[in-house]
Amino acid sequence: MPAAANSRLICIATAVASLAVSAAAYLLFYSPAVIRNDDDVDDEQRQRYTVGLHNPSNDCFANSVLQALSSSSVLESYLATDRVRQYKLSSALLIMISDLNTPIRYARASSPWPFLHVLESIFKSRISRTQHDAHELMHLILQTLTDEYAATTTTTAGAPPFEGSTLDSITCQQCFRTTTTSRCKFVVLTLPVPQQSSTTVQDLLAKLLAPEYVTGYGCxxxxxxxxxxxxxxxxxxxxxxxxxxxxxxxxxxxxxxxxxxxxxxxxxxxxxxxxxxxxxxxxxxxxxxxxxxxxRSTIVRQTSLHDLPGLLIVQLSRSIFDGHASSRNDCAVQVSEFITLYSSAGVSSLLYSAATTTTTTAGDDDGLANKKTYRLVGMIRHSGTHSAGHYECYKRKPPQASTATERLAGGPQQPRQRQWWRISDEKVWQVSTSEVLKQTGTAYMLVYETVPIAQQQRRRRKTTKQRQQDLNKI
Ligand SMILES: [Zn+2]
Structure with a gap:
């Protein structure tokens, strides 16, 4: 095992977690389980249960990460491909999330540890049982999956569906030359949350991608x-x-x-x-x-999204460090169920700047091909303080497609809206989309995946119909 890889696990085990959980705090949090345990359910109802995860030892950080990953049909399809499923972590994760997504007749919970032990064996290290940050574990898992993907080929072409990249560039406003200053791959897109009372995910994305004008530059x-x-x-x-x-x-x-x-x-x-x-x-x-x-001239510095991943995982970074201690930023972040992102690949910087300001008009046809519309399928929330709290996951289970090919194509036609679940370790509740979107002060990680074209068209038609109805009311 390379030293660098091993250090990643040591990092997660020993670093001061940005948003951690402690056993003492966890025990105070939730009342006894609310578990549905019906005996008489038909097939459709059976699909409406979901598997929880036990938490014997401070494991809610891992439970929430695994539940969040299991919400993605893009990831499940990827893990099932011949290319990666013979690799240790890819196959272990496929087994884990297949278990979590199994339709069940009776409420039950599994353990995250068969999967976590595989992670430990890969890094020949132990995950400490003290304090953890869900983001660090998420990053470690996805980066390890990326390493396994890279091991399947001798070329650097292609990327797993959860890997994207950003491009930093400067454009001179005098000569209109553009140069790339750096290109960074990401498996988790981190959006710093500002110290203010409220904001929106769109605003955070707009701030990340906003052009910055610098005068007096010696081009x-x-x-x-x-x-x-x-x-x-x-x-x-x-x-x-x-x-x-x-x-x-x-x-x-x-x-x-x-x-x-x-x-x-x-x-x-x-x-x-x-x-x-x-x-x-x-x-x-x-x-x-x-x-x-x-x-001298004025230049525009800009970060753009170059490669848009099929599975987009966002971290709302809520850590505040004042030079002495860390605290948690409780800023209310309004999360959108749909977002549209634009790729700068093959697009002029000026056109890209214009496009990124329209992230709220998801589904509208603006003629720009390099864009993807995403739908929220999972959310990890963190409640409590910076150093002690509890992680939970909200997720929608992937559609039960009969084949991986069918899932890759966007899944079968769903007769009804995919159900949202709130999962706190082994405890599960059915919840509405609006309840998920209410978690503004505690939303910590968001799982978005691309919306298949057919669904986008249906949504666009619905939006148009709604607009017409609104007009008729005037
Ligand atoms: Zn210039």
Whole structure:
């Protein structure tokens, strides 16, 4: 086991958890179980039970993570593919979530430990029984699944459906050149929650993706263009010819001198200024020296979503550290059942900026192909204080498709709305969507997965119909 991989488990076992749970606090939290235990149920009712998870030793962090992962049909289908199911954690997780999603006639609970022991065996380490953060375990599981996916191929092409990537770029408002400053893969998208009374998930996403304007930036591309202008004036002043199409001399190893060979110098600088990498290219020391320092422009810094995952897991980061101690940010975050995200892949930065401001119009056809609409299928809530509290999961069970192929295609037609469940370890309740969306102050992790096209179209038609009804009332 590589040291780096092993350190991840040590990290989860020993780090000061950002939102932790303690056994003492847990015991205070919930009244005796409310478990349905009907004997006489038909097949449809049988589908309406869900499996809980025992919590003998401070395990609610793991229980909530496993329940949340089991809400995703995208993940379940992925784990069932031949490509990954022979790997240890992928197969263990498939067994775990298949168990959690099994239609049951009688209420029952399983144990998370057969799965957690596999995780321990992979890292040759033990998960401590003290304090934990659900986000760290979620990240560890998904990153390990990613490692197993990567082990199935010698190429770096492709990614598991829960991996996305962000792109940081800067665009000069003067020359409109864009350069990428970094590209980061993620398996959990972390959205810092502001210290204010309330906000929305859309606002947090908009803030993450918002363009930031920086004035007085020394854009190398603009400076090269200015230097080329200076050289051109020297060429014109000496009545020399500098045919823009004639680049015979361009590419010479020795940088021409402006005084001795103004035409050669002009062409040399033009080539640098016109190159696609003009904003970031390493320049010869002579050119670097000649660049005009007074040329400044306004740039736009922006983080964009490049690869949109099929399964999007969001962490609402609620930790506040004041320099001495950590506390929990209780800001009410209004969670949306549907969100639409846009990919910047193949899209100009200006168009992307415009698109990301329309995240609230999920399902509307704006002509931009690189977008995905997501539906909330799971939520982990954390109640209590920063250092002691309790995790629960709200989830919708994936449709019971008969085959993985059918699930990949968006699942079978569901005769009714998929039921939401509130799961607190072995205790389960059926709840409404509105109750889930009310968990504004405790929502900690959100599980979204892409909505199949057919469902998007149905939703769009419904939205249009609702608008028409609203209009008729006026
Ligand atoms: Zn520029």
């Amino acid at each position: 190398q591309s603009c400076r090269l263009a200015a230097l080329a202008g200076t050289a051109r004036r020297v060429v014109q002043a000496r009545n020399l010819q500098a045919d823009d199409d004639d680049d015979d001399d361009v590419g010479v190893d020795v940088v021409p001198k402006l005084a001795g060979d103004p035409v050669g110098y002009y062409k040399y600088v033009c080539k640098l200024a016109n190159s696609a990498a003009s904003m970031t290219a390493d320049l010869p020391a002579e050119i670097e020296h000649d660049l005009p320092r007074t040329v």
